[in-house]
Amino acid sequence: MEVQAPVELDLPEEGWDERAVRGYELNAWVVCPRKCWFLQRQLTMEAHSPYVELGRLIHQEALAAPPQGSFREVPIEGFARIDKIAGELVYEIKRSPRKQEAHRLQLLYYLYLLRERGLNLKGVLLYPEQNRRETVTLDEVGLQQLQHALDAITQLRQQPLPPHVPKPMSICRTCAYQELCWCDENPSEKEEQP
Numbered sequence: 052m053e054v055q056a057p058v059e060l061d062l063p064e065e066g067w068d069e070r071a072v073r074g075y076e077l078n079a080w081v082v083c084p085r086k087c088w089f090l091q092r093q094l095t096m097e098a099h100s101p102y103v104e105l106g107r108l109i110h111q112e113a114l115a116a117p118p119q120g121s122f123r124e125v126p127i128e129g130f131a132r133i134d135k136i137a138g139e140l141v142y143e144i145k146r147s148p149r150k151q152e153a154h155r156l157q158l159l160y161y162l163y164l165l166r167e168r169g170l171n172l173k174g175v176l177l178y179p180e181q182n183r184r185e186t187v188t189l190d191e192v193g194l195q196q197l198q199h200a201l202d203a204i205t206q207l208r209q210q211p212l213p214p215h216v217p218k219p220m221s222i223c224r225t226c227a228y229q230e231l232c233w234c235d236e237n238p239s240e241k242e243e244q245p
Contacts, residue, residue, distance in 0.1 A: 081200070
């Protein structure tokens with residue numbers, strides 16, 4: 052079996068803290084680049100969202116009784132926060148698997164950041180309400196997806212205006228940014244059909 056050298060992502064060297072991509076930016080970018088653009092500019096609407104509050108409660112309940120030897124809400128240099136580490140597993144706790152690809156990319160990013168710090172761990176997406184879990188491993192395909200997303204997010208930061216979204220998507224109904232994006236329209240009336 053041939054051992055390959057680890058793939059390195061193209062991340063900025065200088066000014067890392069101010070240019071670092073946060074995990075929630077990756078998540079938002081997958082769901083909606085416009086939401087990501089708002090988050091990058093500290094336009095946060097989620098404090099008043101009942102869906103975000105429900106997710107927060109599920110998250111707190113899942114972390115309420117951690118097993119011996121586990122760590123909760125582990126920060127990575129001020130720009131990422133891991134929900135839980137237990138043994139060799141990194142847990143990302145989510146309310147619903149509806150945005151699973153966004154959750155997966157966010158967890159891959161955390162696994163990459165930990166690997167860069169000498170920890171080769173596996174990830175687990177945990178959906179307590181559905182009693183469901185999915186194992187996530189940082190591999191070549193995941194690294195390529197991650198690099199593509201990081202490049203797109205970096206380009207998005209340079210845009211003076213939010214990206215155009217031609218019409219509301221199904222996700223808009225529960226989005227905290229719905230009123231900001233569609234203040235003149237009712238998203239449920241013009242929603243994109245799957």
